Amino acid sequence: MCSAGRRWGRRQRALLWAVLLAAWEAAWGQLRYSVPEEMPKGSFVGDVAKDLGLQLPALRDPGVRLIERGRRQYFSLHEKTGYLVTAERIDREHLCERVQQCVLRCELIVEGEMKFYEIEVEITDTNDNEPRFREAEIELQMSEMTAPGSRIPLAEAHDPDSGRNSLQSYELSGDEHFSLAVQAGPGGDQRPELVLAKALDREEAAFHELVLRASDGGDPARTGTTRIRVTVVDANDNAPVFSQAEYTVRVPEDVPVGSTLVTVMATDADEGLNGQVKYSKGAITLLRNLDFEEDDFYELEVQAHDAGALFDTAKITITVTDVNDNAPELTVSSALTEISEDAPSGTVIALLHVLDRDSGSNGEVRCMIEGDVPFRLQSSHGSYYSVVTARELDREEVSEYNVTVRAADGGSPALQSSTVLCLRVLDVNDNAPVFAEERYSARVAENNAAGALVLTVRATDADWGQNARVRYRLGEGRVRGAPLSSYVSVQAETGALYLRLWVLAEDGGAPALSSNVSVLVQIVDENDNAPQVLYPAPAAALGSGSGGAWSGVELAPRWSEPGALVAKVVAVDADAGQNAWLSYELAKATEPGLFRVGLHSGEVRTARSPQTRDAARQSLVVVVKDHGRPALSATATLSVVLAESVAELLAELGSAADEAAAPGEPGGSLTRWLVLAVAAVSCLFLAFLLLLLALRLRRWHRQQLLPPASGALRGVPVSHFVGIDGVRAFLQSYSHDVSLTADSRKSQLRFSASASCCDTLPARPLPDEPAPLLGDEDTAGAIPVDPVAPSVSFWVHIFSTAIGPGPSGPC
Template sequence: MTKTMGYRGWRWLALWWHHFFLLWSTINGQTRYSIQEELKQGSVVGNLAKDLGLRLSDMFDRKLRVSSEADEQYFSFDAGKGELVVNDRIDRETLCGQSASCVLPLQVVLENPLSLHRIEVEIKDINDNSPSFHAEDMSLKISETAAVGTRFPLEGAEDPDVGSNSVKSYILTKNDCFILKMKEVEDGKTVPELVLEKPLDREKKAVHQLLLTALDGGNPVMSGTSQITISVLDVNDNFPVFDKSTYKVSFGENTEKDTFVIKIGATDADEGSNAEVEFSFALRTPDSVLSVFEINSLTGEIHLKGALDYERATSYKIEITARDKGVPENESHCRLQIDVGDVNDNTPEIVLTSEPQPVREDSPSGTVVALINARDADSGNNSKVTLRLPRGSPFTLKPSFSNNYALVTSGPLDRERFSEYNIEITATDSGSPPLSSKKIIPVSITDVNDNPPVFTQPSYNVYLKENGVPGSILYSVSASDLDFGENAKISYSILDSKVQDVSVSSYVYINSDNGSIYSMHSFDYEKLKVFQIQVQAKDQGSPSLSSNATVHVFILDQNDNAPAVIYPSSAALGSLSHQRMPRSAKAGHLVTKLTAVDADSGHNAWISYKLTEATDASLFTVNLYTGEVRTKRAVSEQDDSSQRLLIEIKDDGEPVQSATVTVSILLEDGLHEPILDLRQKVSEPSKKTGRITLYLILSLASVSVLSLVTFLILAVKCMRSSRSSDSCCMTRSDCDNYKNPNRNLQIQLNTDGPIKYVEVLGGDMLSQSQSFRSCMSPMSEYSDFTLIKPSSTTDFKEVISVLDASLPDSTWTFESQQVSRIALCNFISVVEYGAPIGFRSVQRDLLPPPRSLSTVLSYIAPS
């Protein structure tokens, strides 16, 4: 009982010292732990969190993981306790064989930021294997003439354990002739030898049965046995003798098969069959040697049978037996050492320690993308690996330790140019010739909102008919964004601005998703001819980016205004005009002249006059274009004293708009003709007529001078601007860019109809357009013209009165008047600091002096 308790005490004491030294090694090594093999799953190796100086929360946040360079993961990490624990059964003999040191390297990877730690776990041996012999039965044949002291080498036992747990001693069963001694060989190993202590006598004992026991140094001691059968032979008392006890040769691992290695020589002093020697590999030669080398039993020549591989075995130590053919056979042993030289036959390997992470395109230089490890199975310079990236790549490799590298950014990134990089890394060793391998690492670039939306055009022109349906689409603008995802989603809006002192949002609205612009109500050309919209496209990035485009909306005129009569003024009030004329009037007598205007423009404002009803249709006629009411024949006594005419006034639009005027004419006897008196007064130059003529000459002269000055100013400015442009043209776009880009000027000249007119639009695009219209009737005998400056073209309160007078009936024919009267409209616009002034005049230099005065002097007003 006392003995048993003492044994347990020693056991607990040994276990305490083991844990003490294990703990001491862990604390001092920081990243090195020592454990015994065969520990149970879940056994604690060490507190990894404490040794790395990390909190438990850091383990979760930084996604700590442990990886092993071995094929199997023997360890795992307990995130709850921060401990490194055993994950699977660890057999030291399987991992490291007979190596004195068995260390498992581990890699601890932490993310955010990426970092790598190297952990080494030393696996200590325990006595879990007993010694074993290659053969459970060994046979020896010994001649009876063998001398005392002759040594017979025996097969040594093998124990996978190392150190004190390996084979330490041998025991031979007691017998009369043999004793056991140990022989030290290379590498500090010892093998048992059977020593003949007394001469053999086959006649006394032909066979000796011995039991060889191998003991290891573990606690408790483990053993293995092998039965030795010794047959005593007669006569043949000489052994083969080798030329050398040890042979050494060296070959490169790239040596070809069937290559001659070496020839082993041995001689035997006997004669006859006892001197014939056969060579062979020893019985305990492993299969790894037999598969690579072969020996000629007669000549002793050894050839290469398989391929040499330095990475599998750097050296072969082979025991060769020379046996004669005597009876009994005698054999001798020698050792052959074949060293294998390394050849650069393994390409480097690139291993990703961590998968590459997506990189923002605005990441600074030096941002870690991935961790890389380079390996080469060769040795020496053949295992030194150099990594290389292609030129022009915005990445570089930053060396860490033990062939570990960090792939980091080295330049600016642009996702719009390259959304993903396939980085080709080339690994090259230092062998001769060098070998290389390549690995492609994909790195995706995440988007940053660094591109504003871009419209398809900087400005858009939209032409819209007036009186459209509210809510109809005007135009659709479109913008694109080079960014991705939310950064490329675009919303459209209209920037606030004023149109006729009203917010533009009251005129139009825009679909924020597709950029379609809709009208809020119908437009009236006579009130608003042109306006502009500032459209903004904004992406949904953070911060968001935007760009603007201008949409110019031009309102197109429709025939929506009927002609309005402005003379006679009584007709404008009640559509009824009372006129008087003498009964003595002759054919061609001018009764009256109707004057009407149309608020529309272009063809829609061309006016024609037509007599639709008359008391006597044979007496009166109405000029289609001038509205002049004349007699077709001389008035007779039989004609009624009261004549009634219904005159229809139509425009040239589609559909036609019209108005009617009723003219009541009273024929009176003895009524003097004021027109003739006026003609006489005109024919005789008076002071008043001369004064008016002087005024006309001064007006025409001033207009001409202003025209010349304006032309010179424009020519000088055009010459200056021509230095930076190819041409100088007085186009609307040029005027827009001249001095004030927001000032617009439109001149519309219409000459393809019975009414000749010039329409001038001036002012800002966003302010109400101001127009000057001059209407000249080529069919009119007096070339009267009307100048209208409407702020609202439907307002006809500002009307210039017209003085009518009659010319003699025989002065001019109707056709000659048409040909000779040419109305030339000059428009001069002097733009200075945004204040245009418009002038119009009619030159009648091609007409003869008028017989009567019916002149409307100009209407000059600033626009």
Template sequence: MLSRDISALFFNGLGSLERPQSSGSWKMLLLLVLQAAWALGGGQVRYSVPEEAKAGTVVGRLAQDLGLEAGEPEARRLRLAAQGRRASVEVSGASGALVVSSRLDREELCGKSAPCALRLEVLVERPLRVFHVELEVTDINDNAPLFPAARKNLSIAESSLPGSRFPLEGASDADIGANAQLSYTLSPSEYFRIEEENSSSRSKSLFLVLGKPLDRETVPVHRLVLTASDGGRPPLTGRMELVISVLDANDNAPQFNQSVYSVLLPEDAAEGTLVAQVNAMDPDEGINREVIYEIDTFVPPLASDVFSIDGNSGEIRLTGALDFETATFYDLHVKAKDRGTPPLSGHCKVVVEVVDVNDNAPEVWVTSLSVPVPEDAAVGTVVALLSVSDRDSGANGRVRCAVWPAAPFGLVATFAGSYSLVLREALDRERVPEYEVEVRAEDGGAPPLRASRGVRVPVSDVNDNAPAFAQAVYTVLARENNAAGAELARLWARDPDEAGNGRVSYSVAEGGVGGAAVGAGWRPASSYVSVDAESGRLWALQPLDYEELQVLQFEVRAVDAGEPPLCGNATVQLFVVDENDNAPALLPPAGGGPGPGSAGEAASGPGSGALWAWAAWGAPAGQVVAKIRAVDADSGYNAWLRYELWEPRGKGPFRVGLYSGEVSTARALEEADGPRQRLVIVVRDHGEPSRSATATLSVSLVEGAEAALAAAGSSSSSSSSSSGAGLRPGAGAEGGAAAAAATATATTNVWLVVAICAVSSLFLLAVVLYGASRWAPRAAVLSGPGPATLVCASEVGSWSYSQRQSRSLCVADGAGKSDLMVFSPNFPPPPGPAAKETQPEPPALLDTKYITEYGALFSDLKAVGEREQFFVCPVSPEIADNVNACLQEEAKA
């Protein structure tokens, strides 16, 4: 015991002692103390150290306590013997002190045992000795009270009585002594308190005591904190949470959160739609709060087929179709019942108001229809009565109506839901014979619904249209000598009316032609042509003769069968196309007697003639001896004549102009040519087939003076003889020549000079005329009588001849030959209608490209002295458009 005190004094108070001034005295004192302690302790050293001392803390001066000198612990290797468990102390080699090497935990080393002593063995070598050292670890308050769990769950019935005790498990403290003495406190609560009960057992009993009745619906769970404090300085505490759940009792009925549920439901809601979810709360719990829902009452009763409720969730769903037009609201009485014993229940009401949806389209009915409507009906005429309705309500049931198309009908509202379909514009059956009128109705819903009703309104015909021809003027070409009854054209007049109002009949209006030929009077057009009353075909009643009739103009009338009948007119211009049905006819000489430059007629006939003329020996080449004159009653190519020298063939002294008919010397006349030349000249036209006439010309060759006297005699005799008869060929000609010779012999001296002058004058005149005809300006030639001048040539090689005061006619491609431009000769044209522009023909007529001018075409082709010949401008179909160009070229020339 003394050694323990001394040791304690050594370890605890050694540092507090003042060391004396002399180190030797201090060492002496320490040695005496250790020896005394050693002697008292029987050789065992005891130390004391508090737990949780820091590493390096000196527990005691072990070397000194064992009586070792300085330096001896290291030399003798002072150390602790190996222990079975990890030692928390060790011996310092240099100083020989016992120091803490690791954490000392008394609770870990000794648990609840007291005191806590560790036994150590210390070894010293040279010589080997064993010392026993006892180390006591003292307790400090380093452990707080600890409950078995941080949370303690308790369940207490709601029906428990006040004062009821509920045992609790206390806390534990690893420390010992006062550090392990525990006290308990409970967080403030009006319902619970904590009590401790002392018993003979080592631990105290702990109870939770109920202070007042519990109400689970008010406070279902109580959360308290139980605190344990130990007796240490300062004290340490431990806490445990008490979670007290109040067990329910069925003392509350279910209650709905609303007494009345108001629901707006559109009528187009689909089956299965959630109408409402009622919710009843039962403050109880467990089976006491499980609620079952059901619908007690349906108002109206048919709602039982429309609504249903889920007993567990309280969801009311739609099981049938809603119809606002059938029922606008429903009352559902709902009951909620819990599963407690006995069960308690609560009630509420669900009011479902059906919201109208625009699910009904407008309906349109035609209550009255007055058709057909005459096309002359007055504006404002009522055509139909309509009725419009919509089963929806409010804006969904308000209907707007319109008619389409907007014209010519309109809608007039008479009263609610009734309309009249009236005429707003004048009708025209020919333009629109029938109307499909659509009455469209649209309600005011969103989106709006539409409906329509078609009304068929036929328009009845009124005879308000006269027959109208496709053309005001029809130009028809008819060939000469056509067969009687031949179809000339087909006319057609359109009448847009129907039935009898559109049935057209045709007739030729009174009209005709006069002065078409010499000696012809006025003749009605109906004597030439006729029109079929039904088909409009134009027929020829008789063969047409171009020489008698060139143009026939008349009117065709078209009359419908309406009441009153209406009519229309069209002008028909019938042009007769010439055929080559007339042969050329020879004309008498222009002067009426024989002589140079003219031919006397010895014989005449329809196709041939015998003529005679004089020519002077020595006449130069190109001198005109005679001129053959012929005419053809036809026109165009058929009247275009050409002259050919038939006999003598070969190189004779004479030649004939191809188109002029002038017989002229081909070379100078010689005595070898004989006293007389007989020329056979053929006159042909250009028709197909060609027609011809033959003229025989006897030319007597005389001296120049005799020729002049013969010419003078023939000029004087022509005044007394209109026939211009000459000598017959043969004897008559020879007798004339002998008489002339005798006369010349008797008066040679007198007339020699005259003959020479006359021959020279004639030669000079011939040269001048020949030169003038060759080189004179064309305008001068065209201004007076004489042969025509070449103006232009077409692209196909045909020649064009033109003269002033021309008339033109272009025949279609189907005429069978090249087109012609027909011109009158150099004389004023016979009176006739002014030129007109014609219009193109419909396909039913003979196609005509151009009619540039028409008029009286050669009213008298047989009048002698009023023309010399026809002049034509052939124009091929390919260049018909260039006719004007041809005429312009002629004008420029």
């Protein structure tokens, strides 16, 4: 009962160890199977898919490969079932002749996961070989004087099977004079010896026939035999004897061919011919190159015979030592050719297998990565290494890598090998476009053709391919409710127009990255607007005249002094800058030399005093030009009436009215209307004189109250200042004589300015005009009174805005 319990306890422990071993192998990604030798091709070895938990569709991926490191492939992976099967018939004795446990190794590589699994397959022995002797017949000679109990070594049988299927026993049959003894060798092998059990007598029997049988332990057992023929000879008392029963020698694998490895020595105590020793093998020399990796152990047998056919046998064991004659084998089991630049640190890019066929320190391999590259080696299980990223990659810095992995062994001198991994870095949209300039500006002429090129902005993207394709668009936004693209600002000093835009450059990545730049577009004025004459009024407003002409009637007394102001042509230009600077020229006059026009002011003044011979009605054509290229112009036509008295003035006006009247309207009716108009104006003028007198008395009163140092402008009424663009411009007033113009539809009053009124500041004379011949400021604008003329004269004050240097040009 106790023994049964102990046996059950041993079974439980054995089962537990088997479970732990299987769990350890599974944890390390290893599988172990066992299959008998000599199985036909395609025989089942193990269910890899089930044992590794792999899906069958994944096994059909070309990236799943089975790799064997030997010269021949003994296994394959069945794609449909996931089974590991034999690729050919396996002979264990051919693979592992002197190895007790024959194990073949292979690896399953899953490239998509950058994983590998080690698979070990043990090839178990089958009794497919019988014991065999080297010779089918053995010839022996023994002296009839040989004492019973003498032993003669016999050749051993060889069985390449292992375990119980190998050689187990010897058996001798055929003669009572001999028996068999089996000795155990140093390596545990069995050495048969022929023992003389009964003295020989040559005269009784000259030959003895024996059969030596060797049997293995298989089921059924296999046997091999050799025939032994013993010839009885006359007395030869002593057999040769080797100096030692077994010779052991160690030689390096690179020993040259023809070298003597070991020399054996045997002696014979007999004399004469019986003492002469003949070696079947004496000095052992090397016939071909040794290779430690192919075979590191050799065993030989040497016999020494004398002339009397007596012999001795010795065993020679040759151990081959390793020499560092194999460089490490560096194999790329799996590798990526492309990697995204945003791959995290530690991403596996290659799986390497390292193998050195040497042993000891000669087979110890160290691997390293050459150069300053963002990769490192990571040791995996067994002889595998993983090449992983050491940090994040940047394609814009380096787009391709040639990673050199070098493997060196520990020999002296060390042998090494290398492999190069070519890796292309794939782009990720991690760079926004960058404009070539921080800010753009351009000058654009107005009225340019639709679609005309303003300027070109350029942005570059450090990414590649679609991620580097830059597209441009205007930035969105609104300013004061208006779209940004329509926001225009005007510079008050120059009138230049500026259009500010934001341009966005956007790449083609997903998601897209963008950057923007401010573009300042200056609208450059073009001279596309001709000057417009504001005064005198256009002929179209009067109901007559051509499309481009201007007309009006001004009054000038014949006693006017040179430089007296007759009229002022006022014009503006819608352009800006130089295109809006205006100049005035007198293009045509009835009496040349009588009048002149200020170049920049447009004021028409007398160049000399009118004379009696000068026509009463003078026609002046003033041309207004801007400074554009080409210059644009407009014309103003002035009619100036020279008169000595009111009667002459009325006569000239009446004739002018008659000429301007329509053909079907009577002239007398028009004259009556003119007389009524003059009377009404006279009444208004008298009222104005009273008002003017009151204003001058008020001014005189203020001058008495204010100190002299109060400034020249203190007496100027506030009403004489008007704000234009933030500048207070002073108003100028002119005293005008009454003039009348008439046409077929309406009558209008016209006035010609003669001088500044006494209640305003005098206008600053222009540089190109002489100062007016005036007295003090109170009498500068007065018109002298002719004593012969009627004593009735009247004044009408018209206030007009002084035109600054903007549209009329610099003064």
